[in-house]
Amino acid sequence: MxxxxxxxxxxxxxxxxxxxxxxxxxxxxxxxxTGGVCFHSIVGGVSxxxxxxxxxxxxxxxxxxxxxxxxxxxxxxxxxxxxxxxxxxxxxxxxxxxxxxxxxxxxxxxxxxxxxxxxxxxxxxxxxxxxxxxxxxxxxxxxxxxxxxxxxxxxxxxxxxxxxxxxxxxxxxxxxxxxxxxxxxxxxxxxxxxxxxxxxxxxxxxxxxxxxxxxxxxxxxxxxxxxxxxxxxxxxxxxxxxxxxxxxxxxxxxxxxxxxxxxxxxxxxxxKLDVIEVDAEGVSANLQTVFWSGVYRTMISPQDYTGENPLWDSDEPYYDSFYCIWDSFRGVHQLLTLVDPLSQSRMIRSLVDIYRHEGYLPDCRMSLCKGWTQGGSNADVLISEAYLKDVADVDWGTAYEAVVKDAEVEPPNWNIEGRGGLQSWKTLGYIPFNDIDPGTEGLRTRSISRTVEYAYNDFCIAQMADRMGHTSDRDKYLQRSHNWRNLYKADQGSAIDGVDTGFVGYLQPRNADGTWGYQDPIFCSPLLNFTSCYLNADGHETYEGSCWLYTFFVPQDMAALIQTLGGPDQFVSRLEYLHESGILYLGDEQAFLTVFQFHYAGRPGLSAARAHSYIPSQFNTTVGGIPGNDDSGAMGSFAVLSMIGLFPVHGQDVYLITAPFFKQVSIRNSVTGKIATIRNVDFDPSYGSIHIQSATRDGKPWRKNWIGHDFFADGGVLELELGPKESGWGTRIEDLPPSLSEYGQDPVVKQVVA
Structure with missing residues (x-):
């Protein structure tokens, strides 16, 4: 503390x-x-x-x-x-x-x-x-x-x-x-x-x-x-x-x-740190510092205030400085689940206990106070993922009750908890531009980013419902998880400085009557009015990112997204353009998964290449060696997970496989003592060979370009043979990560010199 x-x-x-x-x-x-200065409309539309x-x-x-x-x-x-x-x-x-x-x-x-x-x-x-x-x-x-x-x-x-x-x-x-x-x-x-x-x-x-x-x-x-x-x-x-x-x-x-x-x-x-062991032979001191300081910073927050909460009496742990879950649900808690599962368990128990006494799960909390909600109810993602990964000692019945309340019951003030616009969500299937949402208080902005986050929040609840046997809930929330489609405008184009990007189809704001509004797809990117999409009364329809970026946020159904955007080749081309054009800013956490989404199109080698482009260009040992601010360890967690070579898809039991930045990485489960090892064969510390040619798990061939949490729970060895070019490994439809929809035809692997 x-x-x-x-x-x-x-x-x-x-x-x-x-x-x-x-x-x-x-x-x-x-x-x-924790970031810098922002604006927030608290009452009466006044910033x-x-x-x-x-x-x-x-x-x-x-x-x-x-x-x-x-x-x-x-x-x-x-x-x-x-x-x-x-x-x-x-x-x-x-x-x-x-x-x-x-x-x-x-x-x-x-x-x-x-x-x-x-x-x-x-x-x-x-x-x-x-x-x-x-x-x-x-x-x-x-x-x-x-x-x-x-x-x-x-x-x-x-x-x-x-x-x-x-x-x-x-x-x-x-x-x-x-x-x-x-x-x-x-x-x-x-x-x-x-x-x-x-x-x-x-x-x-x-x-x-x-x-x-x-x-x-x-x-x-x-x-x-x-x-x-x-x-x-x-x-x-x-x-x-x-x-x-x-x-x-x-x-x-x-x-x-x-x-x-x-x-x-x-x-x-x-x-805390000894649960991780790396073979750093040949790896620069700078990259080792990026790695270990990232682990350290990930463990700084949330903070254990157990015994220091005067608001209610409880035998449960109390953690504070969830600052904010919108930042931490995409990396911090995934890394903590691997390297400090006991603390992750206590944090989830604390979230559930906050629900018991405050009535809702927090999206943000600091200094014993309710923090501002930035998007969806993303504690739902953390709880669902913890359930799928068998995080211990959590009252899952109450946890499920909490996430369902987020999905069903709108609070009087959804600036600080829960979700706003639930009437529109349930009837229209999206959050409309300038949603009326009568009788409640909350910023009527971020209609696009809230829509895609609500859809994913509901998908995560559906996973939990399925495993717990709540079949009607599962079906309802799976249906809602498709709502991202309702803001996809298939004929919307995009230009940069008057030059067409060549890609068509983006998320766009929509009115309650079904007619379309407009937000330039590159608006709220480093290329156009980057700082215009925060928590203020005129904060626009996406939060801390552009329509270009949010169009990629469908982790529950990447097969459908890929087909919607024109198939695997067109998807890969668009995703590469996102990274190369200056539209993407890696200092916001929504960018994390886009580094590895090439996996879904059967191009895991491009994910590896992209990770190596950001580390060390964006993550290094200079004073400015973190993109933006660290967001309470979020940037540190991204660097560590990327360098481990198993990047988690938040809210799911899925780790996308790339080659570690070390010859070998081992993680010991501090509760069970089981050790998971990722080993590179033909490791090249100059990183000329970063593409997986073949893989084995415990000596048996492993073709999937992803792996489940059982690898860390049960221990074992994932051995990766590396080479300088992309291969056929992890490219077949049956090799691709889970998706709600079925994948289309086999992606064609292009041989590219690394």
């Missing part, structure tokens, strides 16, 4: 960003890789600015030498200090940075507490001051109180804040203790005024004292630090109470043992 890091000025969603210059403090809780920066509550800041308190800088903007460009060091369980004021800051964490070690090699450090600010990174504070104990120096406090991408408020609490020096004095401060000896300060009435213009907090000043010159600050954090914040710190770090805490954090991370 606690993730301590330096907070910087500027684009600081995760607290620290390398393309900044100044540090404003050190805070204890963060959501990483409200939302900053996706989150948390960063109660930062501490250290002045190395402050004999005259009146000369110290207290507010966030005043105290901001440059950091030394060569100083940041980060590894699992540890972060350090050096500031130009002479402070060296190191930090480590346990589940609910942070431990900071401040030293002063560039300063005399004779009168160091540690202050706490009642604020958060997005400056959303509504009210707050802080206290200081004049004898022990213990700083405690609470505050009420807004979530970064949702509705409501939340309370947070902290408790800071010190070691390494005797207390000289304590007090409170507001803006630039200091009150030595005062023990309590409060901020109320956010309108009168906005966090952006009014700062307040407490401080403790110390004598020269003892021994090695280090001053330790231990901060406990809680969403329940100050008492629990103090208890968390005292229980988890009773001895202020910095090195011991770092070692414990490293052990915890090694336990």
């Amino acid at each position: 606690v993730k301590a890091v330096a907070d910087t000025e500027g684009e600081n969603q995760g607290g620290f960003a390398y393309d900044t210059t100044k540090v404003t403090g050190f805070s204890h809780t963060h959501d990483s890789g 409200n600015r939302v900053q996706a920066t989150s948390m960063g509550n109660f930062p501490v800041f250290v002045h190395p030498d402050c004999p005259d308190l009146s000369l110290c800088n207290w507010t966030s903007s005043d105290r901001a200090i440059a950091w030394r460009r060569d100083s940041p060091k980060a590894r699992p369980g540890y972060f350090s940075i050096s500031l130009e004021n002479g402070v060296d800051a190191e930090m480590t964490v346990t589940n609910h507490s942070a431990l900071y070690r401040f030293s002063f090699p560039g300063s005399t450090g004779t009168s160091p001051v540690v202050l706490v600010d009642i604020i958060d990174l997005p400056q959303s504070r509504n009210s707050g109180t802080a206290s200081v104990h004049p004898d022990t120096g213990r700083l405690t406090g609470s505050g009420n804040f807004n979530p970064s991408f949702g509705l409501g408020t939340y309370n947070a609490y902290f408790c800071a203790d010190f070691k390494g020096s005797e207390i000289r004095d304590t007090g409170t401060w507001t803006n630039r005024s200091v009150n030595i000896g005062a023990t309590t300060v409060s901020v109320v009435a956010a309108d009168a004292h906005p966090a952006s213009h009014f700062s307040a907090g407490t401080f403790a000043r110390f004598n020269t630090p003892e021994h090695d010159g280090s001053l330790f600050v231990r901060v406990g954090f809680s969403f329940v109470s100050v008492e629990q914040a103090c208890s968390n710190a005292e229980r988890e770090q009773p001895d202020f043992d910095f090195n011991g805490t770092v070692a414990a954090a490293e052990r915890a991370w090694r336990d």
Whole structure:
């Protein structure tokens, strides 16, 4: 739950960003890789600015030498200090940075507490001051109180804040203790005024004292630090109470043992990462870093807040920072199912328990608040997939009840849960442009992207219904899963800069009376008004992507889509054009599956080639080596799954096979101990040979270009023989991934030099 890091000025969603210059403090809780500024119409069609920066509550800041308190800088903007460009060091369980004021800051964490070690090699450090600010990174504070104990120096406090991408408020609490020096004095401060000896300060009435213009907090000043010159600050954090914040710190770090805490954090991370083993012979250090950092980032969120949920009493796990499932349902949870199935089980149980107490599954949730829904009810996809893959210890009866409610019962405010437009969905078979949807609140936008996501949500429910024996539900939801066809306009063309692309037929908006609207198929792509399709009142009919992109989103029935778009050859040509033309942006998760959809047309070699084009061009070890932002590990999961060579089709028991980026990859199931190994024969680390010529599973020929989750559940060896050109492997109709409709004629494999 606690993730301590330096907070910087500027684009600081995760607290620290390398393309900044100044540090404003050190805070204890963060959501990483959550995106930037967007707009959201909350009520009355009025757009409200939302900053996706989150948390960063109660930062501490250290002045190395402050004999005259009146000369110290207290507010966030005043105290901001440059950091030394060569100083940041980060590894699992540890972060350090050096500031130009002479402070060296190191930090480590346990589940609910942070431990900071401040030293002063560039300063005399004779009168160091540690202050706490009642604020958060997005400056959303509504009210707050802080206290200081004049004898022990213990700083405690609470505050009420807004979530970064949702509705409501939340309370947070902290408790800071010190070691390494005797207390000289304590007090409170507001803006630039200091009150030595005062023990309590409060901020109320956010309108009168906005966090952006009014700062307040407490401080403790110390004598020269003892021994090695280090001053330790231990901060406990809680969403329940100050008492629990103090208890968390005292229980988890009773001895202020910095090195011991770092070692414990490293052990915890090694336990998580050790389930993966790669033979990296010949593979560059850069690609290895892309791989392992991707695994690490995938494990940062959702966050385990079990025992820290004040909203209801439950014996079930509680996870927060599902930020957002629209981002994570296409990669993060698939990778967690492989490498950390126990955590994935607990997350699914948490989603089901949220349904029990809140009435709906979340599409997004952070800081104990309901987050904004971006598309469909995509927790349905996660739950269905978890059921198909036999994720353990879930109350599947209640889980099924939850996904069916998403499909059948429209909530009063579908901005924050469930689905809007269900009356139109059930009667028209699509979400119409400017859907009236009377009696409910929600953005009447994204009619195209919501239609295709609802269709896929219903398909996933149908899979679950089929396996559970609910045949009437299965038939109903399978029928609805075909609704994507109702927005396909067969004669719609597309041009770029006035030049026809040569492809016809795209999803288009449709009115309730059945007549067609129009949205340029490349609109909301990097080629045309890229930032025009977000959660705002005029956010258009696709979300964070174009009609070009969303026309490919039919993972439940790729055979029908391929025939609709003109057959395998025309489909492959169109899909290649999507990737080559500049229409596609890989920094949004809808792009992930398009990298591998060549499999469905019998061209798995093109999927492999496309994956190798994005890794390392888009995924590398430069500062900008992630396309867009990480979306709470989504980009990291894409890189890892691509490099493993078994890319999952979200919501299904299907992994599309390509050659791993390593000679061999093994994944051990941490629950059963079974090991699944993917091995490349004739591996070429220069990646001249990336096309599968033949495959065996446990020594027997394997022709399908996909494999099921039983490979990971039962263990085994998938051995792939590689070559420089496409082959006939995985190209027959019987080799292709599952689809609701039957595939047409055999695709013709073209021999292409890699």
